[in-house]
Amino acid sequence: MAxxxxxxxEKIFAEEAFVVDVQIFLDQLMKEKNISRADLARVMNVSxxxxxxxxxxxxxxxxxxxxxxxxxxxxxTPEFTCELHLKNLxxxxxxERSKLAxxxxxxxxxxxxxxxxxxHYGPANDNRAAGLVRHYKRMAA
Amino acid sequence: METPQDDYLEQIECDVLAEHSGVRVxxxxxxxxxxxxxxxxxxxxxxxxxxxxxxxxxxxTSEMFNGNEGRTPRHNAMLKAFKNNxxxxxxxGFSVADKKMFIxxxxxxxxxxxxANTRILKRAKSRIDDxxxxxxxxxx
Numbered sequence: 291m292a293x294x295x296x297x298x299x300e301k302i303f304a305e306e307a308f309v310v311d312v313q314i315f316l317d318q319l320m321k322e323k324n325i326s327r328a329d330l331a332r333v334m335n336v337s338x339x340x341x342x343x344x345x346x347x348x349x350x351x352x353x354x355x356x357x358x359x360x361x362x363x364x365x366x367t368p369e370f371t372c373e374l375h376l377k378n379l380x381x382x383x384x385x386e387r388s389k390l391a392x393x394x395x396x397x398x399x400x401x402x403x404x405x406x407x408x409x410h411y412g413p414a415n416d417n418r419a420a421g422l423v424r425h426y427k428r429m430a431a
Numbered sequence: 432m433e434t435p436q437d438d439y440l441e442q443i444e445c446d447v448l449a450e451h452s453g454v455r456v457x458x459x460x461x462x463x464x465x466x467x468x469x470x471x472x473x474x475x476x477x478x479x480x481x482x483x484x485x486x487x488x489x490x491x492t493s494e495m496f497n498g499n500e501g502r503t504p505r506h507n508a509m510l511k512a513f514k515n516n517x518x519x520x521x522x523x524g525f526s527v528a529d530k531k532m533f534i535x536x537x538x539x540x541x542x543x544x545x546x547a548n549t550r551i552l553k554r555a556k557s558r559i560d561d562x563x564x565x566x567x568x569x570x571x
Contacts, residue, residue: 298471299471299475302471302472302475303471303474303475303478303479304475305475306472306475306476306478306479307475307478307479307482309476309479310476310479310480310483310495311479313492313494313495314483314490314491314492317490317492318490345492345494346494346516346517347476347494347514347515347516347517347518348517
């Protein structure tokens with residue numbers, strides 16, 4: 291019984307954590323794009339009260355459709371993922387990398403340097419970096 | 432293994448509620464019972480918001496946190512609050528910069544309106560000043 295209660299509490303905590311993540315994500319995106327809540331309501335074609343609901347503590351009536359509409363209104367395409375998928379994707383990369391390492395050690399070394407440079411300084415405007423970006427986009431697709 | 436932060440927590444008689452990236456949100460033991468009495472949903476939301484505060488307070492929305500509830504009269508420390516308007520609860524406290532910590536000193540669980548209760552605001556400020564009298568002002 292104690293386990294059941296604790297499990298229920300964990301479920302509620304997980305729900306709340308996700309709601310907070312989504313609210314902060316949307317709020318940050320709006321700040322980055324300089325969009326006010328009134329602007330968002332207008333472009334989403336919903337009432338200002340509906341936007342207030344999205345950011346409220348109980349976050350009532352915030353559906354996946356409404357989230358998709360908010361993202362679309364801000365010119366973004368949402369992507370959904372979870373730890374398992376990210377782990378699988380990372381594993382896929384590791385497998386590919388080890389195959390490449392066997393085939394061409396120097397190439398992998400250059401790639402690693404490039405990844406590190408991109409992480410620190412952003413994407414470089416050269417063919418090697420562009421190829422790398424294309425590759426990871428393909429892997430992620 | 433005990434860290435200097437743990438020693439500090441013992442010294443100031445506080446418990447940790449949330450922790451992320453070496454930053455903590457703690458509560459004075461005298462307020463703990465009232466916090467534990469909150470329903471699971473309110474606690475879950477506070478916990479999630481506190482973790483995000485530890486990561487970067489500036490990312491919180493105005494519905495989640497108010498970083499300026501006024502300054503205390505004696506030590507001029509800034510009173511701040513984690514908010515939950517649905518559960519009508521505010522957790523008042525202040526941040527201790529050199530300890531990378533937020534300390535909750537007061538809880539308003541009887542909020543009758545969205546606006547803060549001035550009596551409790553005053554009490555929270557007085558508790559911060561008392562805390563600083565007792566443990567020092569370093570790093571506020």
